[in-house]
Amino acid sequence: MTKAREVLVIGGNRYVGKRVIDRLLAAGDRVTVLNRGSSPPPPGAVHAIADRNDGTALAEAIGTREFDVVLDQVCYTPHQAALARRVLTGRTGRYLMTSTVEVYEHEHSAPLLTESAVDPASVAVDLDLPWQDAEFLEAHYGEGKRQAEAVFTAGGPDLPFASVRVAHVLGGADDFTGRLGHYADRIRTGAPIAVPPEVHPATYIYVEEIADLLSWAAGEDFTGPVNAASHGLLTLDELCTAVAAHFPEGKAVFEVTEAAEVSPFAFRRRYAMDNSRAAGLGFSFGEAGQWLPRAVAETLGKDL
Template identity: 65%
Template sequence: MRDVCVIGGNRYFGKRLIMRLLNSGAHVTVVNRGSSAPPAGSVHLVADRDDEAALAAALGSRTFDVVVDQVCYTPRQAAVARRVFAGRTGRYVMTSTVEVYEHEDSAEPVGEEAVDPRKVAVDLALPWDDAEFRDAHYGEGKRQAEAVFACDPAFPYVAVRVAHVLGGDDDFTGRLDHYAEHIRKGEPIAVPVVNHSATYVYVEEIAAFLEWAAGAEFTGPVNAAAHGRLTTADICAAVADAVGGGAAAEFRAVESGEVSPFSFARSYGMDNSRAERLGFRFGRSTQWLAQAVTETVGARTAGTGEVR
């Protein structure tokens, strides 16, 4: 029986990951701040992962085959985890993001080598504890967190660079709801003058990928994305179908200022070939897009406003 620790994981694809691990027969320990209880069958430890002493105390003498860190956003958090889990785990899987490639702009899919965490400078003195700063530097925080694990490894580590996630009735981001509201009201959707496609992954697929990565033996960064890029128009067409009533998306190109979610002024779609060579098979985004959108925004019966 595998002994797995999940840090965070109390919502969205983290919950699905925990259920997959439990269903596989793993012994699962979930560490979070106690804001919500993890799925039944797991062990719940309450600790703030930013508080090194509290995290170590909560863990006690426990050791794990693998740790899956769902909520590592900064190099400070990575440094704490590196110290606390050194000697406690045989493997560490950090959930990273496509946004580590935020400075890339390539017509070709971007591979993991575009951002080598061993070459990323780490600055622990930056105000990482400030929520506004952290949100504004999301990609940089993830890059530097990866670097902490990569530059002086305390254990074999993996950084799963997750594409934009779609699907599920518990999608808390509000991004698809933004489109649904604009389409229902007939309001134009702001997009860049040159609006690039991007790579995505279905919520169930990324949970499956993280479970697979937890049990594998490879190390280093790996991109997790479905085959096939999607445009804003692709997503809005699926939203319009889910909303029903003959509505259609209207777009307004803007040269500056805020644009809608899932619209991009640069091209940085991810290359998933490393993951495929290692043995994971992704689906195609067009195969699950309609289902993913319907799960999140639902559909309204034409003319009644009734949610189906």
């Protein structure tokens, strides 16, 4: 009989996170969910309460427990990474961090970016930047994730570390971002959709697929970054077509602008990741074009 794993999930108790927790529990894992107490975990999980920005509180909440794997869903800064690394080094067999495609925001080296385009071992860490400032953090989301990966990577063999760089997530009736709703409102009413002069395609991933991947990754032993994106690029036109299918009287009207603020997913550069490393490790990705209609229908509360 396989021994149940001890899994610590830090944050992420909604949307993708709750799906991952449900999958871990269904697999028989003993799951502890650590957050600030704002929401209880699903039945069957242990609840640990602490502010992950407080190293003392984090250590007290964990106590003397050890884990087979830590899944960190809400690490956004090198400070947060440094605290977690200090508390959990030697206490877990593996540390798995949910990262983002935004780590590649300054990379233009290839049509599809492999993980080597951003090597966390070579990323400079600057703890003196104002990471506690919410406005700064929002404007430097990708940089915060890059530096957090770098801090964990520097932990070496005493803290085996992997990161999952997640593409833009679509789907689910509980999508809280409002991004597809933005397009639904404009297409339904004929309001203009602001786009830059050149709009680039991107890689995406279905919400159920990324939950599958994270729960799968928690049981693997690879280290280093892996890209998580469905097969195939999606263009903004394809997204709008999928939304417009639910509003036959509506129309997508694009308005080109040089302004900094444009519509969601109207990318000025390619956000496209190569997923071959994760596929080679054994994860089977779906085709973005196949799940897109289902993802849009779920989010908009429509029937297919």
